[in-house]
Amino acid sequence: xxxxxxxxxxxxxxxxxxxxxxxxxxxxxxxxxxxxxxxxxxxxxxxxxxxxxxxxxxxxxxxxxxxxxxxxxxxxxxxxxxxxxxxxxxxxxxxxxxxxxxxxxxxxxxxxxxxxxxxxxxxxxxxxxxxxxxxxxxxxxxxxxxxxxxxxxxxxxxxxxxxxxxxxxxxxxxxxxxxxxxxxxxxxxxxxxxxxxxxxxxxxxxxxxxxxxxxxxxxxxxxxxxxxxxxxxxxxxxxxxxxxxxxxxxxxxxxxxxxxxxxxxxxxxxxxxxxxxxxxxxxxxxxxxxxxxxxxxxxxxxxxxxxxxxxxxxxxx
Numbered sequence: 084x085x086x087x088x089x090x091x092x093x094x095x096x097x098x099x100x101x102x103x104x105x106x107x108x109x110x111x112x113x114x115x116x117x118x119x120x121x122x123x124x125x126x127x128x129x130x131x132x133x134x135x136x137x138x139x140x141x142x143x144x145x146x147x148x149x150x151x152x153x154x155x156x157x158x159x160x161x162x163x164x165x166x167x168x169x170x171x172x173x174x175x176x177x178x179x180x181x182x183x184x185x186x187x188x189x190x191x192x193x194x195x196x197x198x199x200x201x202x203x204x205x206x207x208x209x210x211x212x213x214x215x216x217x218x219x220x221x222x223x224x225x226x227x228x229x230x231x232x233x234x235x236x237x238x239x240x241x242x243x244x245x246x247x248x249x250x251x252x253x254x255x256x257x258x259x260x261x262x263x264x265x266x267x268x269x270x271x272x273x274x275x276x277x278x279x280x281x282x283x284x285x286x287x288x289x290x291x292x293x294x295x296x297x298x299x300x301x302x303x304x305x306x307x308x309x310x311x312x313x314x315x316x317x318x319x320x321x322x323x324x325x326x327x328x329x330x331x332x333x334x335x336x337x338x339x340x341x342x343x344x345x346x347x348x349x350x351x352x353x354x355x356x357x358x359x360x361x362x363x364x365x366x367x368x369x370x371x372x373x374x375x376x377x378x379x380x381x382x383x384x385x386x387x388x389x390x391x392x393x394x395x396x397x398x399x400x
Contacts, residue, residue, distance in 0.1 A: 148201025231351030271345030
């Protein structure tokens, strides 16, 4: 028996790759996405086809992270269908590009709604169950932009990802005494294998754009080209999926707090290492070092990991 996992935003990109890799590793995986009966119906069919072809337990579930009712219903569906929930993967996200000034406050709030408040809705649906069973893993898919190099024209996305990272750090300490573990997987700037840029939004208000076009003409194209040039040959978004599988398959209580997957090396790992060390030292200074490691009740039968029955695939095509 493997673990039961729900992963948000699993219709494409990191989410879809991770859902398939986790299923290959022997877990029961619910690939959560919105509008499963409409624009994502073909992705549901693709997941079903993959599950049948590879003989793995990959399922889909309707989940719109913008709706608490949808999050509640999705978790209820997982519990009813699998009888368990062990791992929540916060992967859903939305990117927008353009000069920061051009975005209205409402447009910035919408990015925050998806990338930050969406995780809160899913947590409020799932955590009562994880707390009751006194074990589990909450895995957050962050961004190296939180502490690494940050090119211009991505401010709303970067700000939201930084807020999500801060939320994840706080949750880690608040869940530890319930035996719930936290890992933040930090991808770098993968320029292929995801749909971030293809499906990303733009500011609707256009009056300030000409001024920026005059001084920053072609900036986004330059950034994309230079980021791609930094990536080592053969870099694949599947590296993120592999990292997620490795974290999930690590025994409970032994998982790393933060894992960087950044082939371009934008400096995030170095800065995060300092920040995470200071956090650990500070918690120790104020007598809260126990919050750095999940501590389930000694009587909790669910605290022991359940081994997977299928071998993990080391890399994805």
